[in-house]
Amino acid sequence: MKRCGWKSPDNLEHFRELRFIEVRILPINCSDFMTIAAEDDQSPPDPTEIPAPEYKKRKHSHRRNRAVRHTLTGETRLHTGFRSRILGNERNIIVYLPPGYSAEIEMRYPVLYMQDGQNLFDKATAFGGVEWGLDETAQRLIIEDRIEPLIIVGIYNTGEHRIEEYTPTRDARLKKGGGADRYGQFLIEEVKPFIDERYRTLTDPDNTGLGGSSLGGLVSLYVGLKHPSVFGRLMVMSPSAWWDKAMIINFITSLKAKSSTRIWLDIGTLEGKFTPHYVRTLRDQLVRSGWRLTDDLHFLEVENGEHNEKAWGARADQALEFLYR
Numbered sequence: 001m002k003r004c005g006w007k008s009p010d011n012l013e014h015f016r017e018l019r020f021i022e023v024r025i026l027p028i029n030c031s032d033f034m035t036i037a038a039e040d041d042q043s044p045p046d047p048t049e050i051p052a053p054e055y056k057k058r059k060h061s062h063r064r065n066r067a068v069r070h071t072l073t074g075e076t077r078l079h080t081g082f083r084s085r086i087l088g089n090e091r092n093i094i095v096y097l098p099p100g101y102s103a104e105i106e107m108r109y110p111v112l113y114m115q116d117g118q119n120l121f122d123k124a125t126a127f128g129g130v131e132w133g134l135d136e137t138a139q140r141l142i143i144e145d146r147i148e149p150l151i152i153v154g155i156y157n158t159g160e161h162r163i164e165e166y167t168p169t170r171d172a173r174l175k176k177g178g179g180a181d182r183y184g185q186f187l188i189e190e191v192k193p194f195i196d197e198r199y200r201t202l203t204d205p206d207n208t209g210l211g212g213s214s215l216g217g218l219v220s221l222y223v224g225l226k227h228p229s230v231f232g233r234l235m236v237m238s239p240s241a242w243w244d245k246a247m248i249i250n251f252i253t254s255l256k257a258k259s260s261t262r263i264w265l266d267i268g269t270l271e272g273k274f275t276p277h278y279v280r281t282l283r284d285q286l287v288r289s290g291w292r293l294t295d296d297l298h299f300l301e302v303e304n305g306e307h308n309e310k311a312w313g314a315r316a317d318q319a320l321e322f323l324y325r
Contacts, residue, residue, distance in 0.1 A: 071123045073135040075101060082194070086186045087165065087179075091156040093191065095199065096121060096135050098142050098149035108200045110150045110207035110324065112235065113187060115166065115216030117154025119309050132313030141317060147324040153195055155187070157216075166215035168222045168251065171244040184223035188230050204232075209323060211235025211264075213312045218243055221263075222251060228259035233323045236265045237312050241278040249278075249285050258290030263297045264319040268305020276301065298322045 075097040083090040094117050098109060114134070118125040121135040134152060141147040157165070167177035187210070196203050210231045212220045217239030224231040241248055263286065267279035283299045291297035300318065305311050 068124045068129050071131065071133075072121055074099065074139045076121060076135065079194075082191075084186050084190055086182055086190060087161070089158055089161060091158050093117065093156065093194075094121060094154040095195070096138060096152040096154070097199075098151065099139065100149065101151075101200075105200075107149075108202045110148065110209065110233075111153060111195060111199075111201050112150055112209040112211060112233070112323075113153045113155060113191065113195075113231075114210075114235070115155060115157065115212030115220060117156045120152070120154045126309060128309075130309045132309055132316055134313065134316055137313070137317050138320060141320055147320050150324055151195075151199055151201060153191070155191060163215065166212075166219040167240075167243055168219070169244045169247050177244065180219050180222055181226075183219060184227060187223065188227060192230070205230055206232045209233035209235065211237070211319075213237040213239075213309075214307065215240045215243070218248060221265075222248060224261060225252065225255065225259065228261050232261055234261060234263045235319045235323060236263060237315075237319070238267055238271055238275075238307055239265070239279060239282065241282045242275060246278060246281070249282055252282070252285050252289055255289060260296070262323060263291060264300075264322050265297065266300040266302065266305075266315060266319070268302040268307065268311055270304055271307040275307075 077095045077097070079093045079095070081090045082093045100107070101109070114120055119127055119130075120132045123129050123131050126132075134154075138147070138150070138152060142149050161179075163176055164179040165183040166180060168180040170176065170178035192203075192208070195201060201207075205228060208231050210220045210224045211217075211234060214237075217236045218241070220234055221236045221239055224234040239248070265279070265283055265286070267276050269276055280301075283297075286297055287293060293299060300315065302311070302315060305315075
């Protein structure tokens with residue numbers, strides 16, 4: 001296996017205003033998405049009325065960031081061109097292994113499956129050359145005995161299919177989305193068996209986590225709560241709770257029973273005019289559904305926290321400690 005990667009972006013950020021125009025520019029090898037948003041309403045939103053989205057101009061590119069050295073820490077293994085029969089596409093999967101994995105051949109480990117895998121460990125593959133530094137963070141916490149040793153699986157997004165795969169429903173205004181159930185099937189029936197077969201994993205739900213940020217946080221919360229018999233720990237950072245009129249809040253309301261799933265949930269105060277409000281509403285609905293703050297639900301609101309890889313990486317240590325100590 002060679003250690004390399006491909007750059008692929010975070011295509012969609014968060015909803016902000018009431019009207020939008022999508023401008024799609026298609027150069028030879030990439031596509032840009034840009035929205036010109038009109039500010040119509042400055043009043044606080046009704047949580048049942050989610051405004052239309054604001055796109056940020058971001059490139060879709062599958063090329064490695066040029067002139068950027070790899071910044072991988074510890075033992076990592078890259079599986080290139082992982083083909084999905086369910087989704088009909090392929091992507092890379094990168095696996096971080098904890099200190100001592102190769103030496104302690106009888107030991108088995110919990111696994112955290114993370115979305116947008118190219119952004120987690122390596123500046124050479126991360127969007128804009130900015131990684132989370134999740135490998136350095138996990139390595140440090142494990143060595144300091146602040147968390148249990150774990151395997152982290154970074155599942156690359158494919159760029160063009162990211163919005164479709166990471167959203168539970170089709171948004172009528174955007175005319176896209178709705179592939180999260182198939183993406184969840186891909187995780188459960190293809191990725192997890194692949195990892196369990198090749199690595200010394202603990203396979204039960206208490207030892208299987210799911211996580212991501214932005215739309216990756218949305219799909220992790222949705223798939224995780226829909227399949228509590230598979231995923232027992234969720235790292236939900238800056239979730240796109242605005243998607244399709246806050247469908248994720250209605251989804252949680254519709255749950256027939258509260259699961260034993262342990263959830264980390266966070267948001268930054270600079271992540272849009274209304275998005276922090278939606279995530280607080282999401283927190284409140286989880287509490288009404290039976291989750292207990294500081295027990296099996298931890299909520300963090302970061303003053304001046306932004307919507308980017310640097311911000312998520314900066315608080316990943318707190319999330320890992322809550323989920324894996």
